[in-house]
Amino acid sequence: MDHKSPPSSKRPASTASFGFQDVPQDARQGLVNDVFATVAGRYDLMNDLMSAGLHRLWKDELIAMLAPPAATRGFDLVDVAGGTGDITLRFLRVGGTGCRAVLCDISPLMLAVAGRRIAAAGSRERAPLCCVNAEALCFPSRTFDAYTIAFGMRNVTHIERALAEAFRVLKPGGRFAVSDVVVRGRVPDEVRRSMELWIGCVAGALEEESYADKLRCAGFTSIEIEPWRIYSVDDARAFLTEAQLDVERLAPDIEGRFASAAIRAQKLSAQ
Secondary structure (H helix, E strand, C coil), X not given: CCCCCCCCCCCCCCEEEECCEEEEHHHHHHHHHHHXXXXXXXXXXXXXXXXXXXXXXXXXXXXXXXXXXXXXXXXEEEECCCCCCHHHHHHXXXXXXXXXXXXEECCHHHHHHHHHHHHHCCCHHHCCEEECCCCCCCCCCCCEEEEEEECCHHHCCCHHHHHHHHHHHEEEEEEEEEEEEEXXXXXXXXXXXXXHHHHCCCCCCEEHHHHHHHHXXXXXXXXXXXXXXXXXXXXHHHHHHHCCCCHHHHHHHHCCCEEEEEEEEECCCCC
């Protein structure tokens, strides 16, 4: 099946977004890895603080989207950018004994934390770990029933490659389920980067329509983007004021433009 080329970015091809700056593409992944190596031991606490604990509810919703079978029927998940194992552990708790997960992350330190948690839960045999880049998964095509990535796609340097890999490793009929931050419409760069830093993005959140376009280009269908939390000016007022931005002037560019969302898609049974 032929897919149209994804929309081009205004950013020069040799650079990528990282926090407040554009950096060389070949250096960006190393910078992201350095961040997660620094925070691995307190990553879950940071998520609690940044989301006021809501990330736990969002992750529960992500598992509900997958609806893993509670019986012994086999169901294989690849949990990409799986971090400390929250999604994998939830999946195994909800699913039956036939459910298995492969937890992937590019950070060995994050995987070490996940490995300890999975071992403590007695689930080591059902959840092997794999240190791998989302852009180049080391699995055969048509291996998994579902693909998840929770607040991790924005940290991938070449998102189109990661989505192509997601499509490749899914079985026909397989489900793509993601939690992430999306931008709803265009906003000025100074606002976007400040808001992304406040929400907790290391890289750059995708625009809602751009996300859907990239999924279509990868071959996915039945694409849905459902906001779980839409951020308001008041949510970020203190942070933006500290960043010395004129909150009242920028309010129209902030209100309702950023959201934590569920992104769903599917690989057709015939693909």
